[in-house]
Amino acid sequence: MQHALTKVGPDYDVVVLGAGAGGMSAAIFAAMEGARVLLVERTEYLGGTTSYSAATTWIPLTRHAQAMGADDSRDKVSGFLDRAVGNHSSKSVRDAFVAAGTGVVDALEDKTDVKFRARPFHPDYLYELEGATSFGRALEPLPFDASALGKDLHLIRPPIPEFTILGGLMVDRDDIAHLMRIGKSAKSTAYSARLIGHYYLDKIRQGRGTRLVMGNALIGRMLLAARKLGVTILTETEALAFTTGPDGVTGVTLRQKDTERQIHVTGGLILASGGFARHPTMRADKLPQPLPEFSPSAPGHTGTLHDLAFTAGAYHGDTAAQPCFWAPVSHRKRADGSMAVFPHFVFDRSKPGIISVGRDGRRFVNESTSYHLFVSAMYAANKDGSHVPTYLIADAAALKKYGMGMIRPGGANIAPYLADGYLTEAATLDELAGKLGIDAAGLNDSVARMNAYARSGTDADFARGTTVYEKANGDPTHGPNPTLGPLETAPYYAVKLWPGDIGSAIGLVGDENAQLLRRDGSAIPGLYACGNDLQSIMGGVYPGPGITVGPAIVFGAIAARHAARRAVAARKGDAA
Missing domain, CATH: 3.90.700.10 (Succinate dehydrogenase/fumarate reductase flavoprotein, catalytic domain)
Incomplete structure (x- = not known):
């Protein structure tokens, strides 16, 4: 299970604040680099809005696209994004995503329990633009038998009830097709009977279904990977302040219930809290009127980390076509x-x-x-x-x-x-x-x-x-x-x-390494962001399915690798 703050050590190479797809990716990749990693989630559940979603993951040019025979290339992807997004985001940061994506998927699938698949037909939304494709770029997580998680299963944010059946049975598009043919097809009837029967057995044994699909499957797989890599995980823990100095951000003060602790960070602090959209004043300032009353996203993205980032010199971008x-x-x-x-x-x-x-x-x-x-x-x-x-x-x-x-x-x-x-x-x-x-x-x-x-x-x-x-x-x-x-x-x-x-497009401005920048263009050492905390490379445009989850995972990995290597360099300096 998760650690209590009182049992957490004072020093880590990388601390990740937020445990959606971006934060989980950052924790996994930092740990794969050999870093000592602390993953902190302010709510009681891991997964953020990813756990509510289908977790479609837009990462072009992967092995899955190649295996399906997709006629795609880096030039086609970059050209498509240039036409879709234009000056609403940094081209160099977009290109960093395209360049890194396939390696991130390879590393996850080769070295962890995270597995994806592509559908033979899953088109880009802006299909009228040159460079769009009908399949290959949008991946989805494979269903996951979460019995391997044991008690950790209950750390995953449950899906939206209205997206389940029978009080919690998660279903994907394959399941729905079979369920709609109950009584009409012997194969579908048998499939559905097994699906429902296993669900009720899981409810008796575990209190919830262990067959996870879509967002729950991705978070479950990432959680298992993080555990195997030795990531320390805290829930119901919030960040109160960043420690800053001549070397940039070097620590964070955390509070879990009545316990506070100062954590020293040698490599970097990665913000992955889901964006600003539930921040009481930023929401009113940045979203259009009438202010949206309802959001289907998870409750963790309060924007409080953005307030802390501002004190370190970070700032919000102003080029997005839409704020969310x-x-x-x-x-x-x-x-x-x-x-x-x-x-x-x-x-x-x-x-x-x-x-x-x-x-x-x-x-x-x-x-x-x-x-x-x-x-x-x-x-x-x-x-x-x-x-x-x-x-x-x-x-x-x-x-x-x-x-x-x-x-x-x-x-x-x-x-x-x-x-x-x-x-x-x-x-x-x-x-x-x-x-x-x-x-x-x-x-x-x-x-x-x-x-x-x-x-x-x-x-x-x-x-x-x-x-x-x-x-x-x-x-x-x-x-x-x-x-x-x-x-x-x-x-x-x-x-x-x-x-x-359903997610912020305006975020903290970063560079190709997901390091946050000051307004003068200089990087803030030790401070990174990914997911909706980072200014979206899609610039408030929605060119295809999974364009929040895909970049979150990739920039989580980019930030983690940079921060972990920074920690290694710091340790070498201490040794010298």
Whole structure:
């Protein structure tokens, strides 16, 4: 289990603050360099927002891309990022990521329990740009049998309940495909029976499922790797102050409950706390109005480490196109009184028979675009307050076939969602508009136009379903356009969508080694950042799946190696 602060030694080569994918990567790579490593997490769980996510990991040019025959190259990747991101981030830092990524994946897979796979079809979001690919760059963690973790299993932040079934069974896209065919396929029925049976046995033995997928699988694998490498792990521990001097940052004061301790750091302090977005004043200063009320991210990214970094001379970047990465979200109060915040990534917005409108009842965006661009469009259209919230509209056929938000495909047992107002139902479009307080004429016109587009296969208003990425998010069995379908089967339904931030794009400015910089361009010795604490190389643009997790892992590794080698140099100096 984790150590108590009173048992932690006073000296470490590398201290990592934050235990999401970036922080775990930093701890692992520092330990692989032979450093004495302390990993500190301020909450009770490891994993950060990564543990909530699918943990798709955008790292181009890996062995997985080569094995699948991806036609890719460093020039193609760099050109794609140049066109997507441009001057919103440092090209030299982007290029450092591209150059290091494949070696980071190789080291993780060759030397630790971290394993990835690539899908034969997982396209970049900005597929219309030259240099985009349909597969090879986006990796995902292999499912993980966490029984090897023992009691450490309970250190991993549990997934979002609404993304599980049966009170905690985690499922990925392969599982969902089988579960949807129960009773229709002998193979899928047997597969699902094994999956569910093992889950209930795990619940009895361990208190939760031991088969981890997606973000939980990545964090579980990283935790096992960190343990094997001898990383010391603290939870429920916060950083109070940095020790600085002529040699830069040389230590940190930690507090765990009522115990404080000064830790001396010979190589470096790596910030990996998830960004500023829950900081009470930075959030209000940097995010647009109306300020997003709901975030599906984990609670640890308070931004307090940024305040400490500022005292050491660090600063925030100001070139990002958006301050955060976005996803539209719906929300609903759970039975225990907590708030469920559900991100609408790809499962409903771009399916046939579903559209999104503002209070004027009219479509304002290509619904099959990325979740980041969807919210950007919400804010762009909201000058008169008419598009926060927006409304996801479906007919009965679409709701049953695809689900909507927290309502799963099949549309069974929607009564509780109607009762608490999460879902709105009406016999006609006019009635639905009246219940929602939106313009009925606009809604009727939007539906009539979509019904015509569904027949022709061409969205004359927003060109929905024209790129490879957009088509991938539709229904491959539906034609002529997999994203366009009529809304003509009563009753009609609506779910309100709100802006939700899923990670900071603005962060502390660093160099190619993930060292933090002063405004004069000089590096702050001993101070590094990765993940959302580091100014995003994507510059507030979302060019592909996994563009937060991939760079977090790579820059965690880059920072760790630099800090560990700095510690070695310091030890040699002491010996001399």
